[in-house]
Amino acid sequence: MRTYRELFRSPEYTPLFAAVSAQSAAMTVSGLALGTLVYEVTRSPLASSLAMFGPSFAQLVGATTLLSAADRLPPRAALAGTGLLFAAVTALLAVPALPIWGLFALLAVLGLAGSVGGGVRYGLLTDILPKEGFILGRSVLNMSNGLMQIGGFAAGGVLVAFLSPRGTLLVGAGLYLVAALAARFGLAARPPRAAGRPSVAETWRGNARLWASPARRYVYVGLWVPNGLIVGCESLFVPYSPSHAGLLLAVSAVGMLTGDVLAGRFVPPEWRERIGPYMRLLLAAPYLVFAIDPALPVAAVAVTLASVGYCATLLLQERLMAVTPDDLQGQALGLHSSGMLAMQGVGATIAGGVAQVTGPAAAMAAVAALSVAVTLAIAPGLRPAIVPEPG
Secondary structure, X not given: OOOHHHHHHOOOHHHHHHHHHHHHHHHHHHHXXXXXXXXXXXXXXXXXXXXXXXXXXXXXXXXXXOOOHHHHOOHHHHHHHHHHHHHHHHHHHXXXXXXXXXXXXXXXXXXXXXXXXXXXXXXXXXXXXXXXXHHHHHHHHHHHHHHHHHHHHXXXXXXXXXXXXXXXXXXXXXXXXXXXXXXXXXXXXXXXXXXXXXXXXXXXXXXXXXXXXXXXXXXXXXXXXXXXHHHHHHOOHHHHOOOOHHHHHHHHHHHHHHHHHHHHHHOOHHHHHHHHHHHHHHOOHHHHHHHHOOOHHHHHHHHXXXXXXXXXXXXXXXXXXXXXXXXXHHHHHHHHHHHHHHHHHHXXXXXXXXXHHHOHHHHHHHXXXXXXXXXXXXXXXXXXXXXXXXX
16 A cells, blocks of 8 residues: 555545544644643743643553453544544533633543553554555545644634634634534444453553563564653743744654655655664654754754654654554553653653753753754664564
8 A cells, every 4th residue: 555545545544534634733723722721820941831731641541451451442432532532522622711720631531542542543454454555544644633733833823812722722622512512423333353351450450561572672662762851842832932932843744744744645655764773763853953043943843854754753653563463553552652651751851851941952952952862872773674573
């Protein structure tokens, strides 16, 4: 499967694409509204960063307790149910009298639900498409995410200005409802991928199997840590330039979209292993320019260029699928998604904490340097060719 036409002719890919796109748009609009709302109330870069990316911490809890459900729930019901839950909780976040601690408690609920939803969503992709179509299908979903971010951050900035942050949150709740309806009425009913009931014990056993492989461990670190640190840089866009944060987030999405198009559609399989290390370095290196507190046009170019490097995540996902048995692929993708989002929360915390002392620009440069160091440290473990390993 090498063309977009073949991809969208696959049964159920279009409704899955619609559900994922609506979910991405909702997260984008809601995240910008939350970051703006919390910064207006607290004037704290750390609090603003955590509002946008802090729910990711709850993903880590979900990954260690709930993730076995990714392979043990009927996919259509799970996706529709999590979409409805996200819509309801996002609407509650818009309540004017809600205290900051209550807001973060609701965000934790979203994080827990998201840890299961990510595994179900991307595990379903392996059922809908043949194995050789996974990277193309995943790249299109990534491209959709990029487009939704470009449009969502631009629209979110307008909505925040005209509707207020709380009004924008209600728009996000409506988009989550669209995602739930697309899953419920567009996807076919199918049984769970694995037998048995989801439980904490099953989650631990599956995670232990996944973590037992050295090849998978290096892939997970590569998927989680450099990516999370650079998202930490992005979490400082609001305090760095409150009036241009939407622009910086949008050009970041442009760069991400460009990288996914190139890697998913135009880079031949034999070149993917070769370009992977360079893309992982590209993800962080341009942010080093923030050490000199550049003018906005230079900052925008650096952010765009760096975001092309996010395609390294797509390449590592392909490797993860190659070294994971079929009955664990939903949990493997869920662990990737939850761990990545959790590390984004860690990255936002690190970046926000450094910014409290040094200011946003210097903090972005420091966190980017740390990302480069981690990428270089794990490079030897990611160098060998993919070799499938038993469970």
